[in-house]
Amino acid sequence: MNHKPAGTAKSIPVGLAYGWLAETICMLLCCVVLSVLVLGGKLKWEMSGYGIMVMLLLCSYIGASVSSDLVQHRKLMICLLSGGLYILTVIGIMTLFFGVQYSAVGTSSLLILGGSLVSALVHSAEKKKRGGGRRKRKL
Numbered sequence: 564m565n566h567k568p569a570g571t572a573k574s575i576p577v578g579l580a581y582g583w584l585a586e587t588i589c590m591l592l593c594c595v596v597l598s599v600l601v602l603g604g605k606l607k608w609e610m611s612g613y614g615i616m617v618m619l620l621l622c623s624y625i626g627a628s629v630s631s632d633l634v635q636h637r638k639l640m641i642c643l644l645s646g647g648l649y650i651l652t653v654i655g656i657m658t659l660f661f662g663v664q665y666s667a668v669g670t671s672s673l674l675i676l677g678g679s680l681v682s683a684l685v686h687s688a689e690k691k692k693r694g695g696g697r698r699k700r701k702l
Contacts, residue, residue, distance in 0.1 A: 576640065578634035583643045587625025587652065593618040616674055623649050623678030631686045639683045646679030 573584045597614045600606040625668070626649055627642040627674065650672050657668070 572635040573633040573636055575637075575644075578630045578641060579644055579648060581633055582628075582630030582641075583648050583652070585629040586622045586645070586649050588624050589622040590618065593622060619653070619671055619680040620675040620681075623675040624682045627679040627682035628686060631682060638687045642679045642683035642686070643676075645682075646676050649675050651678075661699040 565579065593614075597606070597611060600614070601608055601611055605665065623646055627645040630641050632646040633637045653671055654665075654668060657664070657671075
């Protein structure tokens, strides 16, 4: 698809910053919901790993979507950069809170890249134009 971005397109660093902010806020909200479910007894502690996997996929998808919508061009590159920023954020948080245990970095990275690639596929699809121009009727 070869089109020019609209006049409302943001620069790449600004779009990535907004996407990073969106995925970080989403991650914090998902952590709160997951902890409330575990502490309330609605979810067993052993099942929280599945919730974390869903959280990583969802947050990376949302962050890549926000970045891609704001930048409006080079969607695959923007989504992958957004996923890379999120991987670095997750590694930083894991290092800060859990020390030097990098045993889950591979799985987390694959989940994050998966969510970013799904966002790239969804947002790179060519959208059909609705309505079009006025058509003259022949009498």
